Amino acid sequence: MPLRFPGSGRTARDAVHHPLFARRYARFSTVAETRLGLAGVRERLLAELTGRVIEIGAGNGLNFAHYPGTVAEVVAIEPERLLRHRAREAALRAEVPVDVVPGCAEALPVKSEAFDAAVLSLVLCSVRDVPRALAEVRRVLRPGGEVRFFEHGAGGGPAMRLAQRLLDRTVWPALNGGCHLSRDPVAALCDAGFELGCCRPVRIPASGPVLPHSYCSLGSARRPAPAPDEPPGAR
Numbered sequence: 001m002p003l004r005f006p007g008s009g010r011t012a013r014d015a016v017h018h019p020l021f022a023r024r025y026a027r028f029s030t031v032a033e034t035r036l037g038l039a040g041v042r043e044r045l046l047a048e049l050t051g052r053v054i055e056i057g058a059g060n061g062l063n064f065a066h067y068p069g070t071v072a073e074v075v076a077i078e079p080e081r082l083l084r085h086r087a088r089e090a091a092l093r094a095e096v097p098v099d100v101v102p103g104c105a106e107a108l109p110v111k112s113e114a115f116d117a118a119v120l121s122l123v124l125c126s127v128r129d130v131p132r133a134l135a136e137v138r139r140v141l142r143p144g145g146e147v148r149f150f151e152h153g154a155g156g157g158p159a160m161r162l163a164q165r166l167l168d169r170t171v172w173p174a175l176n177g178g179c180h181l182s183r184d185p186v187a188a189l190c191d192a193g194f195e196l197g198c199c200r201p202v203r204i205p206a207s208g209p210v211l212p213h214s215y216c217s218l219g220s221a222r223r224p225a226p227a228p229d230e231p232p233g234a235r
């Protein structure tokens with residue numbers, strides 16, 4: 001069960017507040033589902049998931065339609081008010097039970113080891129503190145639990161990487177809800193102690209111009225399970 005704040009529906013102080021970005025994302029992300037092929041990526045991201053799932057930074061809930069029937073319940077954390085509202089609408093149309101909850105990745109409002117899987121899609125670029133967010137994901141996953149991720153990050157040749165870093169230090173985060181282009185989400189998952197499973201590069205859009213946010217990774221990782229002779233909570 002998510003731990004709710006009093007006066008549910010809002011975080012105590014709305015940890016993330018990007019109303020202009022939220023409106024723009026809600027509009028363009030739905031178009032990108034078909035035009036940029038994101039619906040197909042979401043389908044692959046979530047295929048064969050089972051049990052209780054936590055989705056971090058669910059946005060307007062575009063993943064919800066792609067959860068397979070083997071998922072028992074999704075707790076979807078979304079700090080931005082407008083996107084959370086849209087996510088709640090999407091949850092009503094979903095085929096699996098989805099509970100949309102306010103909160104942010106750096107302090108997930110749920111109990112430890114309560115989930116079989118966690119979903120990170122296009123969110124590590126935006127969280128303020130990636131190591132802290134991933135430590136939280138690790139806390140709420142059961143040992144052996146899986147992370148499914150679809151994230152964009154640093155990529156391309158030296159000129160593109162320089163452009164990504166320059167944009168990160170100037171206009172990009174302010175214009176895009178705190179998004180950063182030059183992070184390395186796969187390295188961050190490894191640094192946080194997850195065991196990397198399959199991971200493949202995905203370019204978005206698959207054809208046409210390469211953009212600073214085209215370099216994506218789609219894959220899975222696991223919270224290590226303790227060895228049989230290890231005490232509980234050792235990993």
Ligand SMILES: C[S@@+](CC[C@H](N)C(=O)[O-])C[C@H]1O[C@@H](n2cnc3c(N)ncnc32)[C@H](O)[C@@H]1O
Nearest residue numbers: 016057058059080104105121122123126127128
């Ligand atoms: C680019 S959108 C992606 C939304 C969704 N995951 C998707 O795949 O379409 C980034 C999302 O991260 C959320 N976000 C930003 N900072 C966050 C944080 N600290 N904790 C959790 N979510 C955050 C934003 O509110 C937004 O919904």
